[in-house]
Amino acid sequence: MALHRRTRALVAASTLALVLAACATEDTPGEGGTTPPLVTSPGTASPSATPEPTTTSESAAPPTADPVVNGTTVLTAPLPGAEVSGPTVTVTGEGTAFEATLDWRVTAADGTEVARDFTMAGANGEIAPFEFTVDLQPGEYTVRVWETSAMDGEEEINPVEARFRVVD
Structure with a gap:
């Protein structure tokens, strides 16, 4: 048996x-009249179809930057090189920090600090989102977000930053 x-x-x-x-x-032709590629094992050659060029009257969107990540702190907006409408700029991301407190600072292109405060995120290793707004005149700025060391209150832990431009 x-x-x-x-x-x-x-x-x-x-x-x-x-x-x-x-x-x-x-x-057998698949959708669009093309032969689907074969599934192959890693390390073997895979047949590929030559993509047909597409034409469109719209221009291609500019490439977007990835979020800025350092350890458990992530900055999702504004991204490096972004152009944002002002005067109110929203900064977003996620992170975890001692007592859920992340510090932040915005500096002008010449290095002058124009705003500084803190925001709340996750605590004790739990990641949670953060969001804050800051009013800025047109120009170039850098936003920096970090956890301040609970041991000495000086060290910046997992800092993230992005340089961006504010426009009217």
Whole structure:
């Protein structure tokens, strides 16, 4: 009886392998009249279709920067190089800090501090979002967010920053 079950399982597995192999090599056009690429194992060559150029009357959107990440602190807006409408600028991200307190500072392009305060995020290793707003005149600025060391109150832990431009 056990031999019969093993034989049936082996036949079923072999049949499934043959069906999958036949599907992977079948030359049936997919959506759009192109042949779908074959699934291959890592390290093997994979056939690829040559993409057809697309034309559009709209210009391509500029590439977006990734969030700024340092340890458990993440700055999601404004991103480096962003151009944001003023005068009220919203800064967002997520992080964790001692007593859930993240400090922040905004400096003008010449290094002059124009705003400084703190915001609340997650605590005790739990990540949570933060958000604050700051009113800024048109110009270039850098926002910096960090956790202040509970040991000495001086060290900046996991600081993140982004330089951005405020426009009317």
